[in-house]
Amino acid sequence: xxxxxxxxxxxxxxxxxxxxxxxxxxxxxxxxxxxxxxxxxxxxxxxxxxxxxxxxxxxxxxxxxxxxxxxxxxxxxxxxxxxxxxxxxxxxxxxxxxxxxxxxxxxxxxxxxxxxxxxxxxxxxxxxxxxxxxxxxxxxxxxxxxxxxxxxxxxxxxxxxxxxxxxxxxxxxxxxxxxxxxxxxxxxxxxxxxxxxxxxxxxxxxxxxxxxxxxxxxxxxxxxxxxxxxxxxxxxxxxxxxxxxxxxxxxxxxxxxxxxxxxxxxxxxxxxxxxxxxxxxxxxxxxxxxxxxxxxxxxxxxxxxxxxxxxxxxxxxxxxxxxxxxxxxxxxxxxxxxxxxxxxxxxxxxxxxxxxxxxxxxxxxxxxxxxxxxxxxxxxxxxxxxxxxxxxxxxxxxxxxxxxxxxxxxxxxxxxxxxxxxxxxxxxxxxxxxxxxxxxxxxxxxxxx
Numbered sequence: 001x002x003x004x005x006x007x008x009x010x011x012x013x014x015x016x017x018x019x020x021x022x023x024x025x026x027x028x029x030x031x032x033x034x035x036x037x038x039x040x041x042x043x044x045x046x047x048x049x050x051x052x053x054x055x056x057x058x059x060x061x062x063x064x065x066x067x068x069x070x071x072x073x074x075x076x077x078x079x080x081x082x083x084x085x086x087x088x089x090x091x092x093x094x095x096x097x098x099x100x101x102x103x104x105x106x107x108x109x110x111x112x113x114x115x116x117x118x119x120x121x122x123x124x125x126x127x128x129x130x131x132x133x134x135x136x137x138x139x140x141x142x143x144x145x146x147x148x149x150x151x152x153x154x155x156x157x158x159x160x161x162x163x164x165x166x167x168x169x170x171x172x173x174x175x176x177x178x179x180x181x182x183x184x185x186x187x188x189x190x191x192x193x194x195x196x197x198x199x200x201x202x203x204x205x206x207x208x209x210x211x212x213x214x215x216x217x218x219x220x221x222x223x224x225x226x227x228x229x230x231x232x233x234x235x236x237x238x239x240x241x242x243x244x245x246x247x248x249x250x251x252x253x254x255x256x257x258x259x260x261x262x263x264x265x266x267x268x269x270x271x272x273x274x275x276x277x278x279x280x281x282x283x284x285x286x287x288x289x290x291x292x293x294x295x296x297x298x299x300x301x302x303x304x305x306x307x308x309x310x311x312x313x314x315x316x317x318x319x320x321x322x323x324x325x326x327x328x329x330x331x332x333x334x335x336x337x338x339x340x341x342x343x344x345x346x347x348x349x350x351x352x353x354x355x356x357x358x359x360x361x362x363x364x365x366x367x368x369x370x371x372x373x374x375x376x377x378x379x380x381x382x383x384x385x386x387x388x389x390x391x392x393x394x395x396x397x398x399x400x401x402x403x404x405x406x407x408x409x410x411x412x413x414x415x416x417x418x419x420x421x422x423x424x425x426x427x428x429x430x431x432x433x434x435x436x437x438x439x440x441x442x443x444x445x446x447x448x449x
């Protein structure tokens with residue numbers, strides 16, 4: 001298991017002092033440091049680099065792929081590096097440690113030829129006074145890593161790639177074998193998942209983009225590339241959405257003419273699903289900037305919804321609703337395949353804090369329903385406090401609420417995700433042979449009175 005390094009002020013490489021051929025690697029190094037050192041989100045760390053705007057698409061893709069690879073498997077990378085060191089680097093040598101991690105990731109995961117990867121990272125090691133003293137060592141270590149480290153990297157325990165607190169929680173909650181399988185499933189880049197408009201033919205779209213249609217209707221292909229260049233993007237035939245993230249709206253089953261609220265709506269994939277059903281949809285999102293993204297996605301898909309910038313716990317509809325979808329804020333530990341940096345931006349205490357917010361939102365969402373109305377509650381978390389433990393507590397507080405059990409026929413190919421209690425639990429290790437899926441908890445609740 002991997003501890004989060006002690007946070008300290010970052011001292012990034014000055015890009016102006018570097019030749020252009022090192023800019024992408026320097027950006028990746030700075031972004032990795034931001035994730036581990038200050039909890040900065042990966043994409044924000046990359047976009048904040050001065051040289052980012054000048055990079056072409058290929059260099060940006062390389063920088064992000066490299067940084068994500070390091071963040072996904074730091075424990076395995078450290079195991080291979082450690083075997084080649086006579087003694088560990090001091091804790092104060094954070095930049096040197098991360099240079100070695102990045103170099104090993106480029107060798108093992110991106111499969112860059114050893115001479116190119118080693119030479120570049122040795123040069124970057126010497127480019128800052130903070131790590132220049134390790135330049136000679138890095139040359140020797142990375143060459144040994146390239147020759148002898150792959151087997152060690154491949155044998156490493158995938159739980160070692162997680163923060164200690166998260167690895168321990170998964171092992172306690174799911175058992176060590178399942179926790180290890182989940183950790184392994186999030187160790188590589190995910191496929192691209194798309195949700196098609198209702199009237200579009202998923203099989204046709206899949207054939208056009210070189211993908212397949214999953215049993216639940218999601219279109220999947222293994223190579224992501226530039227999303228904007230994929231056929232059907234500009235015409236709004238589909239939107240990007242993980243197969244698990246598409247299930248909550250599917251299980252709500254919105255119908256034409258119904259009044260539906262999508263709470264905590266950004267970035268908007270579920271809003272689009274609901275709007276495509278013909279329902280009268282209101283999307284509620286606290287963050288006005290993120291609400292703009294929902295608006296842009298609706299426009300591209302040629303769909304309409306009413307957009308409201310408000311706290312979903314305080315907002316109330318003009319009249320009781322037929323349905324509410326609540327995708328509540330959470331630790332997002334189920335999305336580490338797509339957002340590996342999320343593991344390092346959260347702390348164990350966040351689970352408790354966010355579970356309280358979820359309980360408040362649940363009560364507010366239920367109060368919006370008319371008798372017979374239905375509520376789908378979901379989180380993209382693997383923590384029981386943010387899923388399985390929420391529902392019994394909610395039912396004890398609300399006498400007019402009951403679970404509306406999800407049926408196996410509603411989850412084609414995902415029957416293993418159906419819990420005896422009638423709710424749904426997806427995990428990253430499900431559909432492993434097809435590329436996995438995000439971890440989600442989903443419960444459907446009906447207002448009986």
